[in-house]
Amino acid sequence: MTRLRTERLVLRPFTEDDVEPFAAINADPEVMRYIGDGSPRTLEHTREAVATMTRRWEEQDWGTLAVCLAGTGELIGLTALAVPEFLPEILPAVEVGWRIGRAHWGKGYAPEAAREAIRFAFADRGMDRLVSCIHVDNAASVRVAEKLGMTLERTTTVPRLEVPCRVYEIHGT
Numbered sequence: 001m002t003r004l005r006t007e008r009l010v011l012r013p014f015t016e017d018d019v020e021p022f023a024a025i026n027a028d029p030e031v032m033r034y035i036g037d038g039s040p041r042t043l044e045h046t047r048e049a050v051a052t053m054t055r056r057w058e059e060q061d062w063g064t065l066a067v068c069l070a071g072t073g074e075l076i077g078l079t080a081l082a083v084p085e086f087l088p089e090i091l092p093a094v095e096v097g098w099r100i101g102r103a104h105w106g107k108g109y110a111p112e113a114a115r116e117a118i119r120f121a122f123a124d125r126g127m128d129r130l131v132s133c134i135h136v137d138n139a140a141s142v143r144v145a146e147k148l149g150m151t152l153e154r155t156t157t158v159p160r161l162e163v164p165c166r167v168y169e170i171h172g173t
Helices: 016-026 041-060 109-124 139-147
Strands: 007-015 065-068 075-083 095-100 131-135 151-158 163-171
Touching: 007 109, 016 041, 016 075, 065 109, 075 109, 075 163, 095 109, 109 131, 109 139, 131 139, 139 163
Parallel strands: 095 131
Antiparallel strands: 007 065, 065 075, 075 095, 131 163, 151 163
């Protein structure tokens, strides 16, 4: 099983044991404010999402990683490598994304986790470009993208949701 480490974090594929703690993060309206249609997610939706993430790892050997504190193992969020099918105009592409529980905001965990996911994508999986699709009002995620060295590629609208977003990109070296 893939297991990545940073100074403070362990990144690993999700398991069934992660469903309830991840559901608590997904149920927070502030955490979900800029994700999809902005709605909090239910336990059942989270269970389905974890099953999908697990299946994708089995199929392609990369995907969404649970972000856990190295010292305690506490699940605090995710960092994702996923195909942004919701935005067909930028395909083919792989998106790097992040979602951290509100109790852990402002501690630098999102860029720390995403930086390791980017390293993994480029060095271990041979990808050469990653994008990040960020709601235009999500200033915190824009700061994360900029910390990661991502640059603005375009501003557009997510078709099905009519949500304005900015697409940032980074290229492997």
